[in-house]
Every structure is written in structure tokens, then in C-alpha cells.
Amino acid sequence: MHFLSTYQRIISRLLLVSSLVVTGAMADEVVISPIEANTTSNNVPTVGPSRPTNIVIMIGDGMGPAYTTAYRYYKDNPETEEIEQTVFDRLLVGMASTYPASVSGYVTDSAASATALSTGVKSYNGAIAVDTEKRPLTTLMERAKALGLSTGVAVTSQVNHATPAAFLAHNESRSNYIDIAQAYLTTDADVILGGGQQYFTPTLLEQFTAKGYQHISELSQLDSVHHPKVLGLFADVQLPWGINDKKAHKLSHMTQKALDLLSQNKHGFVLLVEGSLIDWAGHSNDIATAMGEMDEFAAAIEVVEQFVRQSKDTLMVVTADHNTGGLSVGAHDKYEWHPEVLHKVQASPDVIATRAIAAEDWQTITATLLGFTPSEVEYTQLQTARMQGNEPFAIALRKLIDIQSNTGWTSGGHTAMDVQVFAAGPGARLFSGHQDNVDIANKMFSLLPQSVQTP
Numbered sequence: 001m002h003f004l005s006t007y008q009r010i011i012s013r014l015l016l017v018s019s020l021v022v023t024g025a026m027a028d029e030v031v032i033s034p035i036e037a038n039t040t041s042n043n044v045p046t047v048g049p050s051r052p053t054n055i056v057i058m059i060g061d062g063m064g065p066a067y068t069t070a071y072r073y074y075k076d077n078p079e080t081e082e083i084e085q086t087v088f089d090r091l092l093v094g095m096a097s098t099y100p101a102s103v104s105g106y107v108t109d110s111a112a113s114a115t116a117l118s119t120g121v122k123s124y125n126g127a128i129a130v131d132t133e134k135r136p137l138t139t140l141m142e143r144a145k146a147l148g149l150s151t152g153v154a155v156t157s158q159v160n161h162a163t164p165a166a167f168l169a170h171n172e173s174r175s176n177y178i179d180i181a182q183a184y185l186t187t188d189a190d191v192i193l194g195g196g197q198q199y200f201t202p203t204l205l206e207q208f209t210a211k212g213y214q215h216i217s218e219l220s221q222l223d224s225v226h227h228p229k230v231l232g233l234f235a236d237v238q239l240p241w242g243i244n245d246k247k248a249h250k251l252s253h254m255t256q257k258a259l260d261l262l263s264q265n266k267h268g269f270v271l272l273v274e275g276s277l278i279d280w281a282g283h284s285n286d287i288a289t290a291m292g293e294m295d296e297f298a299a300a301i302e303v304v305e306q307f308v309r310q311s312k313d314t315l316m317v318v319t320a321d322h323n324t325g326g327l328s329v330g331a332h333d334k335y336e337w338h339p340e341v342l343h344k345v346q347a348s349p350d351v352i353a354t355r356a357i358a359a360e361d362w363q364t365i366t367a368t369l370l371g372f373t374p375s376e377v378e379y380t381q382l383q384t385a386r387m388q389g390n391e392p393f394a395i396a397l398r399k400l401i402d403i404q405s406n407t408g409w410t411s412g413g414h415t416a417m418d419v420q421v422f423a424a425g426p427g428a429r430l431f432s433g434h435q436d437n438v439d440i441a442n443k444m445f446s447l448l449p450q451s452v453q454t455p
């Protein structure tokens, strides 16, 4: 089962403790009216219920601690002496280990980690909510549905990518995209927002419509959605990089809509929000694009933070599934990191490459979009890469940005580093200190209602 009875006892004791102390990392920012405030013998105020009505789990895919550190300096205002706090600094409560089932060693992939976070059980790399024997595991979303709550996902990858898939479906392999999309029909999820249009055939879309889903394909159509259920597929595969459209904040837009729609259920909801593409940028060792994706995710976290602050009965838990790329903030024996270089980069290196390859005067376009002028030697290296095509040219551009900003990487894959846990709202204290990724899921399971919520 999901948790042992001893675990439940520990949780109920912790819940008791958390009801005696200020709940949530941001509780001191919550204004407590004299009527709401209880006071213990220690004069510690308590805020709101100890069990949340709603749970929002937010996953920064690949967002190891170096990403949130880099993001702090990336967002720093150089005009002021102090280094400003980010939303991550504000909400930090603990750490989590991420290792998969022993059959897959110590370094997890997104599927095994999402399975751990959605079911509380470790499995093999590639598993979508199935155990090491490939048997389906009950997910947080399934339990929430069975209890009468609403459920939803809002992600920047295709909606049937590993992380959302492990919350909504069961499959022996994350690669079975078509099967996973098909399986979403039976999840009864109320809100499904992200990319992945190409995996949803017209026939499948008809089946969704027959089940009462409103299918939309433009982000602007979100405004016309007033009730669940909705299936919004805004790109063929993943959504465009945030760096190429800095003002759009697509993930925030989707997250806000998901909150609006799901909160129509007075019994509560469970929502998964994923900053999916932080990981993709990390795999490409692309620091400028990674910071753009961090910006997308941070803005979405702020939307949820605001909701938590207003609703007072919503728990938000933010974490990463693993660390990607072995990002290093400073490299090559130099005590320097230069985020100002990244602010000048006008487009993702893959877009710069496409545009520069198509242009006659590729050097000017490259320098303009990079925000700095490469040296003679660097131009020669870029020219060689340009002759080899788009991807080699994009790689050369990323390397140049790494040199200018003094950014380091140790891998094109994942690393086994622990990740951070951020939380606010009722029950947030449960997530403090060190834990394992399955503990995060088990704590969330324990916070769901204990019996079916009837209308």
C-alpha cells in the first residue's frame, strides 16, 4: 500500500504539531485577523486548517540546486548591493533524494522520479506509474478522483511526456506516447493543458469531446473556457522556449486557468504543474534557454503562491524530479559567473542558428542575437560549425555563451544530486528537512481527505 500504519501515525502526530505552529513557509506573510488567530501557550499563532482542501504539486524538471542558485544571480539587480531573494529562496523548506528502484542504480530518469512523486513507490527508469513488476500503482490523481476531488495537469512539454504521464496513466514505458495519450481518456482528469497535439489523432479528439472535454489549440482560447473539462494542446510537441517569447509566460497563464477551473469543486483538487523544459535546456547544456525556462516556472510558482495566500486552504509543494546537466555556476578555476551575458542573449541558440544559417550576413545576425561580438578565432570556429548544420552551430553558440558567462556542465544527462523542496500552505511543515522523493508523495496522500466527499 501507499504508506504503513506507523507512517500514518507519524503523519497525524506531525499534523498535530503543524497545527500548533505557524503553517507554511510564508505564514509570517499571511495577515491574521484577531478572529482567525488562535494562540497557543507559546503565543504562536495558527493559521487556517491543518489539512489542505487543495494540493498543487509543482515540478521543475531537472531543476537541481544549481539552477535555483544560478537563477538568483540571474535575477539579481546589479544596481543594489544586496542580492534579492527569489521565490525559491522564499519557499525553501527541505531537500529530497531522487534515486530510483535499485534495478536502475542511483541516477533517476523523469519517469521513475515522477512515479515516485505520484505513487510513493520507487520503480525502474522508464516506468510510468507501474512497479518493478510492471503492475499499475495507484496515483495521487486516481486517489483524489476516487475521493471526489478534481484533478488537472499544466505542463510545458507534451501533456503525455513522462512527468504528467506518471500522474495520469500507467505504462511500462514512457516512450509509448500514443498509448499514454489514449489512456488519458479514462483518467477523468478535469484539466489537461500543455503541448502534444501530434499524439492526439482526430478520432481520439472526438472521443475526448464525446466525454465532455472542450478541445482548444490556442492559448488565447483559454479565456473562453469557463468550466471543466478542458483539453488544451498548444503545440505539436513541446511549447516554444520561454526565451523566445519572454512576455508570454504561457505556463503562468495555463496555471491560473487550471486554478480557476479546478477550484469550482468545493471538495478540492489536486493539480500538477511542470516546468518541463528546464530539463530539456539542461540536456542541451544551454544556460541562456535554461534561465528563460526558470523564469517561466518561477512566474507560475508565484501565481500559485498568490492563490495559496488568498485561499488559505491550499498546499503547494514544489520540487524537482532530478538534476540535469551537472550545471556549475562558475567554472574553469575562475571565481566568476556572469549572468549579465545571459540577459543580452536575444533568442535561444537553436533559433539563432536557424536564422544565422539562412542569412547571408550571418556574422552580424549572430552577434546581434548573442548580445556580444565573438572574436576572430571564435567566428572561425562558428563558421566551421555552421557548415555542419543547425545542431552543430547551436552547440557552438552554447559553448560560446558558456565561456562568456563562465558556466560549466558535467553531463548531457541527469546526475544523482539531491533536489530542493519548497512548500507553503496547510501541511507545508511536513515537507521540511531531508526526505526521499517517495516521502513527498506519501505525505501528500496522507493529506487527502480520509473519506469520499459527496456533493
Ligand SMILES: [Zn+2]
Residues within 6 Å of the ligand: 062, 110, 279, 280, 283, 324, 414
Ligand atoms: Zn531529462
